[in-house]
Amino acid sequence: MSFTTTYEPMGGSLMVVAKNSVPSLPVEICENVIEQLASEPDVEDIRKRRALLACALVCKAFYTMSRAVFCRHLAIMRWDLLQGFVKLLESNPTLLPLVESVYLSGRATRDELRPPRASGPLAAFPLIFARKLPRLRKLHICCMNPSWFYTVKPELFYSALGQFTSVTTLYMRDVTFSSANHFAKFLDSLPNLEWLTCSHLRWVRHDQEPIHPHRVIAKPVRVSLKTSLMSLEDTQTLIEFFANPDLDRAAGIDALSIGRMELRNLQHLGVKQLLHATGLSLRYLKLCLGTVVDTEENADDFAGAAAFMSLKDNRNLQIFTLKIHAFYKDTYHCSWLAPLLSECSDQLREANIHMKIGASTDILTAFLVGINSKQCTDIDDILTQPHMSRLKHVAWHIFDYTGHPVHEELLHDKFVALFPKLHSRGLLRFRLYSVRREADEFVDSDVDENGHDVDEDS
Secondary structure, three states: OOOEEEEEEOOOOOEEOOOOOOOOOOOHHHHHHHHHOOOOOOOOOOHHHHHHHHHHHHHHOHHHHHHHHHHHHHEEEHHHHHHHHHHHHHHHHHHHHHHEEEEEEOOHHOOOOOOOOOOOOOOOOOHOOOOOOOOOOOOEEEOOHHHHHHOOHHHHHHHHHOOOOOOOOOEHHHEEEEHHHHHHHHHHHHHOOOEEEOOEEEEEOOOOOOOOOOOOOOOOOOEEEOOOOOOHHHHHHHHHHOOOOOOOOOOOOOEEEEEEOOOOOOOHHHHHHHHHHHHHHEEEEEEEEEEEOOOOHHHHHHOOOOHHOOOOOOEEEEEEEEEEEOOOOOOOOOOOOHHHHOOOOOOOOOEEEEEEOOOOOOHHHHHHHHHHHHHHHHHOOOOOOOHHHOOOOOOEEEEOOOOOOOOHHHHHHHHHHHHHHHHHHOOOEEEEEEEOOOOOOOOOEEOOOOOOOOOOOO
């Protein structure tokens, strides 16, 4: 039996019909085949992209739907490609409402301080597409330097950017701003911004210039500051930007993620000030910390690290996640953990502690180097106080990079002995992930619950 496919342009449905009218395959099967190939452009899944292009060659009906799925998430990396895309949309205006996310990258020429032409497509993008992409919700900007923002007059650029009223999510990675003022103008131009992720930002000037007030129409309620690849000075500038009480940018933040930060640098970064500025609005907090002790002097400094991460003002905090990195050395320090947890309010529902441990010993010995039995008892007592009645679980996710064999059930019993009160109340959760060791080097990347590598702080 042979099949033919038809596509109804008005309804947008794909139909698979048998030539002899015998009952056909369900329409949803063919539609889902193509839908499953949709992927965000910042996720470089070459196999999905190739499969989607292959679907477009099957027949006219598959071509129409494949093109619609392909246009949903777009990646534009060069000026000449942007012009080609403009011509495509001009000849097919029905594709404009299909665009949901756009990835703009200047990866090819990001290191040129004065590129011969506007290679970064960001400068012209707002001017060309203002009010033309009604469903655009996510803007991902990668590998840009300041000169590309000003190939057009700044006031025209920001005015055009303000026309993207449907954009609620902004992701910036490997972007250089000339100053905090430049950064502020960019954020303020998007009137309905809700989610903001910053990764590997840089600043030409770090001096604390007066930031001219802007009419802030909407403030992001979910902010992720990925600082693992940033210098200390760049990280400080970024955190201070949001912590500045005069700008009032942290008030209203519902979910905040920061890291990775080295514990020894916390006193210089202004994390405490940022947490204070978020105040009662903060409900979800994730901190990613490096806790390796280099010298005995460092160990003394780490003991008071909780003072630079105070949670006293965050009385509505409900979910607290800590990601602790202890790689390459046999010594790390978490004596600050119990004092920090003691500041959590009675609204706390979940405490999730992810520990990535690499050492020359077995995992239990390595764990107890940084958190001794007395400190575990303190944590056990703190989180089982009567005012912690809303607490649903305390989850320990241990990522074992030691390479030593371990019996998970035996290790689980050891954790039960370390936290008896949490266990007796059914609050203790424990899971061990054995992570591969490559060429005698520890893999310093985040791992999901299935042991797969994922992006930092994702």
